[in-house]
Amino acid sequence: MAFDKAWAEVLATHPDGWSRWGTFRSQAHLAPASPGVYVVRNDDLEVAYVGVAHARTLKARLQDYRVGTDLNGLAERAIDAALGDPDWILERVHSMQVGGPPRRARQWMREALDRSELQLATCCCDDGVSAQHLEKSVIAILRSRDALWNQR
Structure with missing residues (x-):
């Protein structure tokens, strides 16, 4: 219920601008080529992260995560x-012990994102400055209600 109320408040920041929720991989693939904000929630429907594409497009920013070329944020x-999940680590160690190749950082990142079963919603903005303002507004709304992964 708290999420529904908070999400309604987020939707009001940019009426008719937010996409529907979808899997991270599918939404990242379909993301628009414009600046904007993305909100990620976990499989418990808790918002986990709010991000912005201000210098690049949403499509490019999310593609970096999808293919494993950005280890930030x-x-x-x-x-x-x-x-922090010993079972996840043990599965990867076991894979290497039975002859699997060592993984590169980007492979670990893709696997970690897949493990999270994240959902994504996006909102396009006219320019990078308005995207940054929207991101700050969304974080302010959600920070008090959810444990965001955002460090700022």
């Missing part, structure tokens, strides 16, 4: 959560 938090 959301990806860093996902890998931190995965590294």
Whole structure:
């Protein structure tokens, strides 16, 4: 219930601008080529992260996560959560012990994001400055209601 109320408040920041929730991989693939804000929630429907694409497009920013080329922000938090799960680590160690190849950092990151079963919603903005303002507004709304992975 608290999430529904908070999300309604977020939706009001940019009426008709937010996408529907979808899996991280599908939404990242379909993201628009414009500046904007993205909100990520976990499988418990708790908002985990709020991010912004202000210097690049949403599509480019989310693609970096999807293919494993950006180890900052959301990806860093996902890998931190995965590294806190002994079973996840043991599965990877076992894979290497039975002859699997060592993984590169980007492979670990993709696996950590997949492990998180994240959902994503996006909102396009006219420019990078308005995207940064929207991100700050969304974080302010959600910070008091959810445990965000955002460090700022």
